Amino acid sequence: MALYDMSQEDIMQLLPLTEPVLLILLSLAGRPRHGYSILKDVEQMSEGRVVLSTGTLYGALRRLLDDDWIERFEEDDTSRGRQAYRLTPQGRKNLQLEIGRMQHLTRLANHRVAIKES
Amino acid sequence: MLRLYRGLLALYPATYRDRFGAEMSAVFEEVYADATLQKPAARLALCLRETSGLLSGALREHLRLQSSAPISFPFPIRRIRMSKGFRFPKSTAFLMLLILAGVVIAINQGENISVSLATDPSIARSHVPHFNFVQDIAMMLGTVYAIGVAVWGVLFVLHRSGTHRLDDLSTEQK
Numbered sequence: 001m002a003l004y005d006m007s008q009e010d011i012m013q014l015l016p017l018t019e020p021v022l023l024i025l026l027s028l029a030g031r032p033r034h035g036y037s038i039l040k041d042v043e044q045m046s047e048g049r050v051v052l053s054t055g056t057l058y059g060a061l062r063r064l065l066d067d068d069w070i071e072r073f074e075e076d077d078t079s080r081g082r083q084a085y086r087l088t089p090q091g092r093k094n095l096q097l098e099i100g101r102m103q104h105l106t107r108l109a110n111h112r113v114a115i116k117e118s
Numbered sequence: 119m120l121r122l123y124r125g126l127l128a129l130y131p132a133t134y135r136d137r138f139g140a141e142m143s144a145v146f147e148e149v150y151a152d153a154t155l156q157k158p159a160a161r162l163a164l165c166l167r168e169t170s171g172l173l174s175g176a177l178r179e180h181l182r183l184q185s186s187a188p189i190s191f192p193f194p195i196r197r198i199r200m201s202k203g204f205r206f207p208k209s210t211a212f213l214m215l216l217i218l219a220g221v222v223i224a225i226n227q228g229e230n231i232s233v234s235l236a237t238d239p240s241i242a243r244s245h246v247p248h249f250n251f252v253q254d255i256a257m258m259l260g261t262v263y264a265i266g267v268a269v270w271g272v273l274f275v276l277h278r279s280g281t282h283r284l285d286d287l288s289t290e291q292k
Contacts, residue, residue, distance in 0.1 A: 035145040053171025054146050058138045059178060083141050 015098050021060050023050055025069070025087065025095045032073040032086035035061075061085060069094060119150060119165060126169065129176035131183055210278075213271035220264055 017025070020042070027033055027041040035057060043051050052060075064070040069091035073084040087095065123146050127139050146168065153164045 035141060036148045039145070039149065051167065053167045054142050054149065055168065055171030055173075055175035057145075058142050059175045062134070062138065062179075082144065 014094075015101055017098050019046075020050055020052055020056065021064070022098065024052075024057070024060055024064070025091065025098075028070060028085055028087050029092070029095060032075070032084040034075070034082040034084045036082075038085075064091070120147065123150075123168065123172070126172040126176070129172065131176075131179050134179050210275045213275060217268050217271065220268065 023042040023045055024038055026045065027038050033041065035054065039052055039054070039057060061070065065072070065085075068088055070085045071088050073086040075082065075084045120143075124143060127135060127142065130139070149164065149168075153161045
């Protein structure tokens with residue numbers, strides 16, 4: 001089932017995202033990127049903690065493409081066989097849902113820790 | 119290294135290679151060009167990371183293709199849509215009848231055996247159980263197969279009914 005006909009409840013069942021997938025989506029949130037650029041951006045965002053191999057990256061991109069979270073983006077410069085990707089509107093909405101879920105969890109965690117300390 | 123990379127790419131399913139193969143090779147060439155400027159340890163780490171990534175990726179794609187292949191059933195599995203988020207397969211009734219029939223037959227066979235043991239004087243005298251190796255093995259395999267089918271049926275029905283989603287209930291108001 002493609003994601004465009006999924007309800008929010010259905011999408012919530014796909015969350016939480018793994019860290020590499022979250023970082024890939026965050027990398028594409030700013031602008032379209034090709035594979036090499038995604039690899040470097042993920043490494044930079046995670047301060048060198050997450051270093052993806054090309055096999056892992058394209059496995060994730062394949063799943064995100066099949067689920068309509070991202071789409072191919074035609075660039076002017078395709079001389080080096082580069083293919084750029086960008087978030088779809090549905091992918092951006094799902095990413096926002098995940099960020100909202102994480103914010104809720106963080107607020108809850110801070111609240112519980114504060115209660116324990118006091 | 120590039121030759122090894124392309125060799126490992128050949129482990130992927132053909133559809134995946136056609137879709138991403140050239141692109142992956144191009145990205146790897148860029149990554150490898152970066153690594154040649156670094157220390158040997160960094161190049162070794164890259165080789166290990168890429169090799170394990172390609173091997174696990176190829177395995178994952180093959181498993182995905184296998185698991186997405188249509189499975190044929192000896193009975194119709196059209197689903198009745200009862201309500202949003204809840205699907206109940208028609209095959210449930212058939213599977214429940216099958217399991218019930220199996221239980222009834224097993225009870226009946228057990229009763230027959232106990233009656234024959236009680237009335238047969240030769241068995242009562244010797245108390246030595248009689249083993250037929252081939253028959254016993256066949257019966258054991260048949261029993262294991264029947265139990266497996268029953269368990270699969272129950273799991274299939276539970277999965278289709280969406281019971282596994284109950285632990286995903288969100289407490290947040292939407």
